[in-house]
Each structure stands twice: as C-alpha cells, then as structure tokens.
Amino acid sequence: MKRIHVSADREYDVCVDVDFKAELVELTKERTRVAIIFSESMKDRIPTFDSGDTEFFYLPIPDGEAGKSANVLSQAWNWLGAAGFTRTDLIVGIGGGAVTDFAGYLAASWLRGVDWVAIPTTVAGMVDAAVGGKTGINSDYGKNLIGAFHSPISVLIDPKWLDALSDRDFAAGLAEVVKCGFIRDQKILDLIKSKSLADIRSSREVTLELIERSVAVKALVVSGDFKESFDREILNYGHTFGHAVELLSKYSLRHGECVSIGMAYIAYLSEGLDLITPELRALHIETLVALGLPVIYKGAEWPELLAAMKLDKKSRGNSLRFVVISEVGKTQRLENPIESALHAAYERLCQ
Ligand SMILES: NC(=O)c1ccc[n+]([C@@H]2O[C@H](COP(=O)([O-])OP(=O)(O)OC[C@H]3O[C@@H](n4cnc5c(N)ncnc54)[C@H](O)[C@@H]3O)[C@@H](O)[C@H]2O)c1
Numbered sequence: 001m002k003r004i005h006v007s008a009d010r011e012y013d014v015c016v017d018v019d020f021k022a023e024l025v026e027l028t029k030e031r032t033r034v035a036i037i038f039s040e041s042m043k044d045r046i047p048t049f050d051s052g053d054t055e056f057f058y059l060p061i062p063d064g065e066a067g068k069s070a071n072v073l074s075q076a077w078n079w080l081g082a083a084g085f086t087r088t089d090l091i092v093g094i095g096g097g098a099v100t101d102f103a104g105y106l107a108a109s110w111l112r113g114v115d116w117v118a119i120p121t122t123v124a125g126m127v128d129a130a131v132g133g134k135t136g137i138n139s140d141y142g143k144n145l146i147g148a149f150h151s152p153i154s155v156l157i158d159p160k161w162l163d164a165l166s167d168r169d170f171a172a173g174l175a176e177v178v179k180c181g182f183i184r185d186q187k188i189l190d191l192i193k194s195k196s197l198a199d200i201r202s203s204r205e206v207t208l209e210l211i212e213r214s215v216a217v218k219a220l221v222v223s224g225d226f227k228e229s230f231d232r233e234i235l236n237y238g239h240t241f242g243h244a245v246e247l248l249s250k251y252s253l254r255h256g257e258c259v260s261i262g263m264a265y266i267a268y269l270s271e272g273l274d275l276i277t278p279e280l281r282a283l284h285i286e287t288l289v290a291l292g293l294p295v296i297y298k299g300a301e302w303p304e305l306l307a308a309m310k311l312d313k314k315s316r317g318n319s320l321r322f323v324v325i326s327e328v329g330k331t332q333r334l335e336n337p338i339e340s341a342l343h344a345a346y347e348r349l350c351q
Pocket residue numbers: 039041042063064065068095096097098099101121122123124125128129130131132133134135143144161162163164165166169255
C-alpha cells in the first residue's frame with residue numbers, strides 16, 4: 001500500500017492499493033453512525049459492515065449524473081435527519097466520481113460539515129474526482145454549479161473495483177492520467193508508450209503505478225492551491241475545449257473522452273502558435289489513439305464551439321483562456337489567442 005499525503009483544508013492520505021473493507025472497518029471503529037452512499041447499479045457489490053457498536057446505514061442513489069441532483073440531496077438530508085446523524089458521525093461514498101461528488105457535498109452541507117471517506121471505484125474517480133476536495137451536485141443550469149470545497153478524511157483506492165469497469169470507462173479515466181503526464185510527469189507518458197488499453201488493463205503493476213503517479217500530481221497541485229486561485233488551473237489542461245464538447249454533445253460522451261478531444265485540440269492549437277513541436281503534438285495524438293480515446297470531433301459548428309468555450313466557468317469575464325505546455329511538465333496560461341488560430345486548430349481536429 002502507498003500513502004500519498006494531501007495538505008488542503010485538512011491533512012489526509014490517499015491510500016493506493018488497499019483492501020477498502022478492512023481499512024474502512026478501522027476508520028469507523030470510533031463512530032456511532034456511518035452512512036454508506038452508493039449508486040443503485042452497484043448495490044450487489046456493496047458489502048455489509050458489522051463492527052462493534054457502530055451502526056451502519058445504506059443509502060442507494062440513482063446512477064451517474066441523475067444522482068447528483070437537488071432532489072436526491074434533499075431526500076438524503078431527510079434520511080440523515082431521521083437516522084439522527086450528529087457531527088461526529090461519518091459519511092462514506094463508494095462509487096464513481098458522481099457518487100463521491102454527491103457524498104462529499106452531503107457531508108459538507110450536513111451540520112455545516114461532517115467527516116467523510118471517499119472510496120472511488122472508477123479510474124476517473126481514483127485519479128481525479130475523489131482527490132482534491134471539490135464536491136457538488138448539478139443544477140438545471142449546468143453541471144457542478146452547486147458545491148463546496150470539503151476534503152475527505154481519507155481516500156481508499158482498492159484496484160479490485162476496476163475488474164468490472166467497462167473498457168469505455170477505464171479508457172475515459174486514463175485521459176486524466178495522460179493529462180497528468182503532459183502537465184507534470186514524463187514517466188506516466190513513458191509507462192503508457194506503445195501500450196494499448198488491453199496491455200494496461202492486464203498489468204496490475206502498470207495500472208497501479210499510473211494511478212499512484214496521477215494521484216501524486218493532483219495531490220501536489222491541490223496542496224499548493226486548494227481553492228484554484230492559479231496553480232490548480234493546470235489540472236484543466238484540455239478542459240476548456242473539452243467542456244465545450246461535453247456541453248454540445250449533451251453529455252452523451254464521457255468526461256474523459258471530451259478531455260481527450262480537448263487535449264488533441266490544444267495540441268493542434270499549440271503547434272499552430274509554435275508553442276510546441278510537431279513531434280510533441282504527434283505524441284498527444286498517438287498516446288490518446290493507442291488507448292482508444294477520441295481525437296476527432298466534428299459534432300458542432302465552429303461558432304457554437306467558440307460560444308460554448310466562452311461560457312466555461314474557467315473563463316473569466318469575456319476572456320478565453322487555456323492551459324498550454326511548452327514541453328512535457330512545463331505549463332503556462334494562454335489568454336485570448338487570435339481567433340484565426342483557434343479556428344484553424346478546430347479544422348485540424350475535424351480531419
Ligand atoms: N470533484 C472533482 O474534482 C471531479 C473531478 C472529475 C470528475 N468529477 C465528477 O465525476 C463524475 C464522473 O465520474 P466517473 O467517470 O467515475 O463517472 P460515474 O460516477 O458516472 O461512473 C460511470 C459509470 O460507471 C459505473 N461504475 C462505477 N464503478 C464501477 C465499477 N467498479 N465497475 C463497474 N461499473 C462501475 C457507474 O455506476 C456509472 O454507471 C462527474 O459527475 C464529474 O463531474 C469530479
């Protein structure tokens with residue numbers, strides 16, 4: 001087991017390669033009540049806990065984004081109230097990023113903040129959503145518009161969960177791993193090089209090292225800039241265009257797939273502006289394609305995409321900004337690049 005420390009609104013560890021059940025029993029020993037939040041689709045895989053005097057409650061929520069709603073949250077508040085949840089009780093989220101986002105926000109909002117534990121079960125959850133303390137739900141006006149910064153007391157990463165994950169979800173999570181490689185860790189790119197999705201899935205060792213390294217990148221960044229004043233923005237590499245694609249595809253694509261398209265776009269844009277070499281642009285495309293991730297997008301007209309990028313919450317006022325790299329591990333901010341360059345990069349992405 002490897003512990004990666006995060007120093008944010010609280011100090012906590014992300015424990016990679018643990019037996020989540022054994023670890024959770026330890027963490028809950030002193031608690032009177034523990035609420036386990038999970039998605040309905042995973043109910044057959046959630047174990048029953050029985051430890052000492054601790055009382056365990058189980059709350060299934062709708063799968064995926066449907067669970068991250070104000071209605072479901074309101075039901076969960078009533079349910080915690082009926083169970084008599086106090087400030088010293090514990091909330092546990094077991095699931096993909098949707099469940100840990102929800103469980104974290106439930107914990108942030110109940111009694112102005114109770115402790116919670118994240119047990120991510122997807123690659124995206126392990127390397128991204130469960131680490132960093134951003135919690136939240138969706139509103140009718142967009143994804144993740146309601147939320148709070150509220151770190152868990154512990155993140156337990158048990159790779160056994162990944163056995164049942166679909167190839168599509170596994171690959172989508174790897175898009176965030178590739179992102180961590182380009183912004184901070186050459187070794188991630190070396191590990192992925194010349195490997196297909198099947199090669200990675202079949203090697204527990206490679207999978208764990210990729211997870212560990214990506215968590216370490218995120219832990220380092222959020223420990224330096226918890227509330228995203230500047231440094232944390234580098235985690236948005238590929239996300240400005242990616243969020244626009246996510247919105248225009250009406251969330252039919254996975255978040256990671258949109259990030260993959262967004263990284264391909266930023267590679268074309270950066271090459272067009274002479275910020276990176278053609279070789280580094282090619283490395284983006286080849287790495288993503290080898291994992292079965294999308295690097296072509298022609299689902300919208302350019303003016304719609306431009307407008308959607310300007311709506312992105314990472315844009316400030318009317319300015320459009322991107323995270324770019326000049327070489328692997330060297331990030332910088334690009335503000336308001338000329339529109340002809342933006343459009344030309346889109347034309348290359350369509351080919
Ligand atoms: N808080 C953050 O910093 C942050 C960062 C990135 C993403 N997110 C959020 O995370 C969510 C996306 O996360 P996701 O990609 O994990 O999607 P998800 O939580 O919707 O899970 C994807 C699907 O996989 C299923 N699943 C989960 N674990 C499984 C397993 N072990 N085996 C088989 N199936 C399993 C789920 O039931 C679901 O159908 C979004 O809501 C996004 O906004 C949050």
